[in-house]
Amino acid sequence: MKTILFLILTSAVFAADAPLLKDDFYVSDSAIRRAARGEWKFAEGSATCTQDDALFKKNKDHGPILFYDLNYTDALIQFAVKPDEANKMIVFTANGADGHVFRLVFTPTGMGVRAFPPEGEDHKSISLGNEKEVVLKAGAWTKVxxxxxxxxxxxxxxxxxxxxxxxxxxxxxxxxxxGFSYGTVSVTELVVDK
Structure with a gap:
């Protein structure tokens, strides 16, 4: 009986420490991920896509994207990205039921940090910071x-x-x-913790 109780308690502890979401990128068809607006390739623990210019125009100048449906309020989101030299923008976004909530925008001139106040009919973003020293290096992995x-x-x-x-x-x-615009981008190590 003590052994069974120990196993139940141990399982509960490990379940409590489990991430809300983890994508190891080893399979292309995943129930936790929607890969869109391009031909994503999944190999060696990363997802890689090259922008298709025709799809970019068809999607109103929106490039390839990885979506994760997940209900959360507070969370630690971690991932690593590797752009090539042709990349012009990488965007991380947290969305609420009514639209965007928080966003990071990486360009060759720095990182923009944006919030989206719910007031107003057009739900425009406001800048929380423009960090010119934060530039992603082409061909190198950067942890975010x-x-x-x-x-x-x-x-x-x-x-x-x-x-x-x-x-x-x-x-x-x-x-x-x-998501991103232009060039080729790889994503790896995406984990969401409480």
Whole structure:
């Protein structure tokens, strides 16, 4: 009886520590991921896609994207990205039921940090920061960490770390995504923890 109780308690502890979501990118068909707007390839633990210019135009200048449907409010989202030299933008977005909540935009001139206040009919973003020193290196993996807790977003990109605060970060989220425009981008190590 003691052994059974120990196994039940141990299982509960490990289940509590399990991530909300983890994509190892070893399979192309996954119930947790929607790969869209391009031909994504899954190999050696990463997802890679090259923008198709015809699809880019068809999708109103939106490039390839990986979507993850997941209900969460506070979470630590981690992943690594590797752009090539032709890449012009990589975008991480946390979305609520009514639209975008929080976004990181990486371009060759730096990283933009944006929040989306729910007020207003057009739901436009506001800038929380424009970090010119945060530029992703072509051909190299860069780790990205976004810790959303209440009204705060703690962002780590490589050696850079900064906390941003805005009331519009706090609402419940229903999905997250990593997308890009131009060139080829690889994504790996995507994990969402409580």
């Amino acid at each position: 960490s976004v810790d959303l807790r209440g009204t705060k977003a703690k962002v780590k990109v490589g050696d850079f770390a900064k906390t941003y605060e805005h009331a519009s970060i706090a609402p419940a989220k229903v999905n997250l995504s990593v």
